Amino acid sequence: MTDRTHPSSPPGLAIPADDPSRVLTVADPDGADRPHVSVAGGTYTILVSGAQTAGRYCLIDMLVPAGGGPPPHRHDFEEMFTLLEGELEFAFRGKSQTVRAGSTVNVPANAPHAFRNVSGETAHMLCMCTPAGQDEFFLAAGFPVASRTSPPPQPTPEQRAEKAKLIETLLPKYRTEMVRA
Template sequence: MSADIRKDLPIPADDPNRSLTIADPDGPGIRHVFLAGGIYTILVSGAETNGRYCLIEMLVPDGGGPPQHRHDFEEMFSLLEGELEFTFRGETRVVRAGSTVNVPANAPHAFKNISGGMARMLCMCTPAGQEEFFATVGFSVESRRAQPPKPTQEELAERGKLVASLLPKYRTEMVKV
C-alpha cells in the first residue's frame, strides 16, 4: 500500500523560479569530496530540489565504505559497478552491479566494497541534507578522477572531531557493533 498523503490535494502550479538541473559529473561547478576512503560527487543538491532529495555519485575503493550508522532520512543506492557487502540491522548481504538498495530511515546500516576494484554507485537521500554534511566534513578535491588526498593523522583527528560535532545537526549517529 502506498502512503498517498496528497491524493485529495490539487497539484500545485509550476514554480518558474525553479529550473531544470543537468548534472555532468565532470562539469564545472560540481563539488567533489574525499570521504570514507572514496570520492563523492554531489550531482544534485537540496538547493536544486527545494530540499526534497539529493543525488551523490560515490566512487568507493576496494575495502572502503562507512562504519555502521543510522539517520532519520531515506537513503537509496543504485550500484553501477562493483560488488558491495551491505549490512542492514546486523545482517550482511552481497549486492552486485545492477542492484538497488533502499535503506529505511532510522535503520542501522553500512557497506563495504568487496569487488577487488573500484565500486561506483548513485546515492539518493530524501529529504536532502546529507550532501551538505559530506561537503562540510570531506576533503575537497578537484574532480572525481583526482588522486585521493593523503591527510595527516592530525588532519584526520580534526575531521573526526568535526564529524562527531555535526552528527546531531545532520540527525545521524554511529552505531557500536
C-alpha cells in the same frame, strides 16, 4: 487500484502551480561546477543538491575504493543506492549480504547500516537521500578533491583527528549517529 497519493499532496487538493523559480538540472559528474569530496576514502560528487530540489532529495555519485565504505551508522532519512559497477557488502540491522552491479538497495530511515567494497576494484554507485541534507554533511565532513577521478587526499594524522572532531559535532545537525557493529 493502487493508492497513488503523495505525502506532500493531501488527497482532494489541487496540484500546486508550477514554480518558475525552480530550474531544470542537468548534472555532469565530471563537470567543473560539481563539488567533489573525499569521504571514507572514496570520492563523492554532489550531482543534485538539496538546494536544487527545494530540500526534497539529493543525488550523490560515489566512487568507493576497494575496502572502502562508512562505519555502521543510522539516520532519520531514506537512503537509496544503485550500484553501477563493482560489488559491495551491505550490512543492515546486523546482517550482511553482497550486492552486485545492477542492484538497487533502499535503506529505510532509522535502520542501522553500512557498506564495504569487497570487489577488489573501485565500486561506482549513485546514492539518493530524501529529504536532502546528506549532501551538505558530505561537503562539510569531507576533504575537497579537484575532480571526480583525482586520487583522494592523504590527510595527516592531525588533519584526520581534526576532521573526526568536526564530524562528531556535525552528526546531530545532520540527524545521524554512529552505531556499534
